[in-house]
Amino acid sequence: PGHQLTTMPRSVSGVENAVAPVIPPAVPLSRVFADSMFLPASYHQSSKKGVVYRAAVLFVDGLTKFLHLEPVEFLNKDRPVASTALAGYKRFISKCRQVSKLELHPEHLRTDGGSEFKGAFSTWERAQVASHPDRYQHSISTSGRSSANSVGERSVATIRRLIYGRHRAQVRQWDLDGVPKIRRRYSWVDHLDETLKLYNNKLH
Secondary structure, eight states: OTTOOOOOOGGGOSGGGOOOOOOOOSSTTSSEEEEEEEOOGGGBOOSSTTOEEEEEEEEEETTTOOEEEEEEEESSSOOOOHHHHHHHHHHHHHHHHHHHTSOOOOOEEEEOSOGGGSTHHHHHHHHHHHHOTTSOEEEEOOTTOGGGGHHHHHHHHHHHHHHHHHHHHHHHHHHHHTOOGGGOOOBGGGGHHHHHHHHHTSOO
């Protein structure tokens, strides 16, 4: 903790806005962080008519930094729906169990107050709490401060850089091959498995 000191501007300093280091208990899924992210239009041009993925919901384990990204399919301009976030949360838990070979249950989830973490998502969580009283706790960051969900925000920034880097590499290849711009179609979801593998196989 002594090496993770954070200084803040005087205008927002104080106990209620203090940024504390996130040091989770030494158990996978003891602290899970989630956040949503949007991507530029050039990253979700799909060859499948009418289906684009403009956003994703991210889940990350605070201890191991194991990460899952659930693409959000948009047919209109609606925000991510709770059913997509719930499907991503279940898939994230399943992946963690598969990798660890343990029957893990999340102890605590930290999110913002977005609509994607309400409705069907909160209904499912309440059912899980009834079966596992000491698991599936959920807290919501307050005041809209990103520091309250620091691990989620940092993970979004990191995975976004990897996605952007893969897109830039594809653009360079198109330039070398002389591909006309009208024929350039790129969907970040097509490269998502490789991106997640690159991130999750790194030493964090």
